[in-house]
Amino acid sequence: MSVLGWASFLHVLAVVLWIGGVFFLDLILVPRLAGYVRAPDERARLLFSLFRVFFAWVWVAGLVLVVTGYGMVWVLGGLRALNGARWTMVVVGTLMVLLALYIYFGPYWRMGRALTRSDWEEAGRAAARVRLFSGMNLVLAVPAILAGVWSVFGL
Numbered sequence: 001m002s003v004l005g006w007a008s009f010l011h012v013l014a015v016v017l018w019i020g021g022v023f024f025l026d027l028i029l030v031p032r033l034a035g036y037v038r039a040p041d042e043r044a045r046l047l048f049s050l051f052r053v054f055f056a057w058v059w060v061a062g063l064v065l066v067v068t069g070y071g072m073v074w075v076l077g078g079l080r081a082l083n084g085a086r087w088t089m090v091v092v093g094t095l096m097v098l099l100a101l102y103i104y105f106g107p108y109w110r111m112g113r114a115l116t117r118s119d120w121e122e123a124g125r126a127a128a129r130v131r132l133f134s135g136m137n138l139v140l141a142v143p144a145i146l147a148g149v150w151s152v153f154g155l
């Protein structure tokens, strides 16, 4: 397989890992948690431990995505050589990565600090913001994936 082929493979693998994880956490697991873990302190601690493991994987997937994404841009002739589909991918993909960084260093860190103070209310608020912005990334993933498919298969 060519370098572009391998980069493409790793790119899609990283997308599946990251976006699939967000989908599962945001839309399946977290909404049902409140019904089973009623104590706010236990719920906040459990959520944070889930986020911690998940974000470790997101760092790996995000790094692979950025390296393979910009690597493919470079192999394809640089930013000036990109067509509409590839530009859409670069812009939406980069936005998603920046949003993920904001989630990590913003509400996720705030949640960790709130937990060390045993401030369950603030931890719950921060967790809700992690979910809100992750949800935005889930929405952005649709045009990003569409742009990728558009780029490979045409309109």
Ligand code: HEM
Residues within 6 Å of the ligand: 007, 008, 009, 011, 012, 015, 019, 065, 066, 068, 069, 070, 072, 073, 076, 086, 089, 090, 092, 093, 094, 096, 097, 140, 141, 142, 144, 145, 147, 148, 149, 151, 152
């Ligand atoms: C860091 C930002 C990103 C950059 C610079 C980037 C760049 C690229 C490039 C250059 C391609 C190849 C297009 C072609 O072969 O014609 C591509 C493909 C693709 N990208 Fe991205 N991408 C980024 C993030 C993302 C994200 C966040 C997603 C999904 C949520 C995504 C999903 C895809 C898909 C599904 C493809 C088509 C399969 C493939 O050729 O690998 N990308 N991307």
